[in-house]
Amino acid sequence: AVSFLQRKTAHDDRLLGGLLADGFDQKSCHSRHQSAVYRRNAGRQPSHHLISKLRSHEALQRRCGPGTAAYTNALEQLKSGRSVASPECRYLVSISYRGLGNRILAAASAFLYALLTDRVLLVDPSHMTDELFCEPFPNTTWLLPPGFPLFNYQSFYLDTPERFGRMREDGVLRTGVTNGSAPAELPAFAYIHLDYNQTDHDKLFFCDDDQRVLRDIQWLVMRTDSYIVPGLFLVKAFEEELDGLFPERDAVFHHLGRYLFHPTNQVWGLIARYYRAHLASARRVVGIQVRVFPWEAESPEILEQIKTCTQNERLLPAVLDEVEDDEPAVAGAQQPTAVLVTSLKAWYSDKMKEMYWERAAADGRVVVVEQPSHEETQRYNVRSHEHKAWAEVYLLSVADMLVTTGQSTFGYVAQGLGGLKPWVLHHVANGTVGWPCSRDVSMEPCFHVPPQYDCKRREDAGLVVPHVRHCGDLPAGLKLV
Numbered sequence: 001a002v003s004f005l006q007r008k009t010a011h012d013d014r015l016l017g018g019l020l021a022d023g024f025d026q027k028s029c030h031s032r033h034q035s036a037v038y039r040r041n042a043g044r045q046p047s048h049h050l051i052s053k054l055r056s057h058e059a060l061q062r063r064c065g066p067g068t069a070a071y072t073n074a075l076e077q078l079k080s081g082r083s084v085a086s087p088e089c090r091y092l093v094s095i096s097y098r099g100l101g102n103r104i105l106a107a108a109s110a111f112l113y114a115l116l117t118d119r120v121l122l123v124d125p126s127h128m129t130d131e132l133f134c135e136p137f138p139n140t141t142w143l144l145p146p147g148f149p150l151f152n153y154q155s156f157y158l159d160t161p162e163r164f165g166r167m168r169e170d171g172v173l174r175t176g177v178t179n180g181s182a183p184a185e186l187p188a189f190a191y192i193h194l195d196y197n198q199t200d201h202d203k204l205f206f207c208d209d210d211q212r213v214l215r216d217i218q219w220l221v222m223r224t225d226s227y228i229v230p231g232l233f234l235v236k237a238f239e240e241e242l243d244g245l246f247p248e249r250d251a252v253f254h255h256l257g258r259y260l261f262h263p264t265n266q267v268w269g270l271i272a273r274y275y276r277a278h279l280a281s282a283r284r285v286v287g288i289q290v291r292v293f294p295w296e297a298e299s300p301e302i303l304e305q306i307k308t309c310t311q312n313e314r315l316l317p318a319v320l321d322e323v324e325d326d327e328p329a330v331a332g333a334q335q336p337t338a339v340l341v342t343s344l345k346a347w348y349s350d351k352m353k354e355m356y357w358e359r360a361a362a363d364g365r366v367v368v369v370e371q372p373s374h375e376e377t378q379r380y381n382v383r384s385h386e387h388k389a390w391a392e393v394y395l396l397s398v399a400d401m402l403v404t405t406g407q408s409t410f411g412y413v414a415q416g417l418g419g420l421k422p423w424v425l426h427h428v429a430n431g432t433v434g435w436p437c438s439r440d441v442s443m444e445p446c447f448h449v450p451p452q453y454d455c456k457r458r459e460d461a462g463l464v465v466p467h468v469r470h471c472g473d474l475p476a477g478l479k480l481v
């Protein structure tokens, strides 16, 4: 038998169809070159335009990034507090906060905004960014170096005077040019607040007129825990470029994620060892993400929902009712179906495992249920916890098919990286399960707190462009389809 490591398939393209730049040192980041061997689903091809945009953006990151004269000049400008008319390089600093899924979606969103506006992306190094992800850009760093002059940027929030929405509300920043009067002096930086409690003025970020103002501000610091990309698709000024970059609108995070997020060697060790031990020999791998919160009790309803969903949708076989039933005859040794469960609790996978051991599967196949970890509580900045979380997101993404829990960014990242349109478990309302799950309309993550209206005509933002729609798992949200 050919081991999966020797598997040579059409999709065994180590640079993912040109998405990844050549010339990285392979030893420093094994995942970058090995991911194609582990992924069971080949994924989508990037457009030529995206590939060339990425190469030119990498050059921008090198020309303007930390350690360059341009960067030193830009820091001086920032310290002076004044804007400069046409700066050599412009920057976007992305704050990291909340869970791993949130942070990944935020960084991917910031990167797309940086691509569209020719800004250098620098990510906040807190939350072990450097321990989880390899550097995405060759010969430079995307980590904001220590000594950043806005020393308290990580605590920028609603009360920050330089918050964009606040400066718009107070008239410190205005859109449009008033006839005859000299253009107002711009601040050296603005803080973009796109958290759940953003104000209507903060949401002006998604309007064309406001994007024109932001263009001339050299430094932007952005806070979001969400996938704001569907909002960027509402901005007219970005439309043409986005069309060229992503002719397949449902694969935006898929490409951005595969480009940016490569597990470091330590995390890759967790992924590769688990894969080889539990998944490599499987005929089919079904990933099930059971997002429960630490304080929630074990829920027989959710368990039932998972069983019904996977059997109704023919992802997993039913089990025979009676213990005495004859097992169907199976010819020869068969490759098992592997079920990869991720959850903070072990109970759900234990019950599934029990079921497939105590009863025969109706199709006679062996179903192996495993769960890499059960951390019980959510923790932040704990190395082994963060490593496991990232390894599990990644393992889910290499499955053949995926069942996820609605509204979870952890699941969104897995489905996007994997190129998988998941079956989404509906939230159990007051102990009763209606329809257990439904197939998502696309693999794209949902933007949970988008602007409700389009900027000009005040129409429902989910109806103004054909490929931006409300999400199935969160009707107020928006997603690309």
Ligand code: GDP
Binding pocket: 098, 099, 100, 101, 102, 103, 290, 291, 292, 342, 343, 344, 373, 375, 377, 378, 379, 385, 386, 388, 389, 390, 392, 407, 408, 409, 410, 411
């Ligand atoms: P979300 O809250 O579901 O949107 O996902 P996030 O990834 O943003 O935050 C949840 C955090 O809880 C993760 O980052 C992990 O730290 C932890 N967590 C939740 N579910 C799991 C799981 O299945 N496995 C592991 N290892 N950690 C989990």
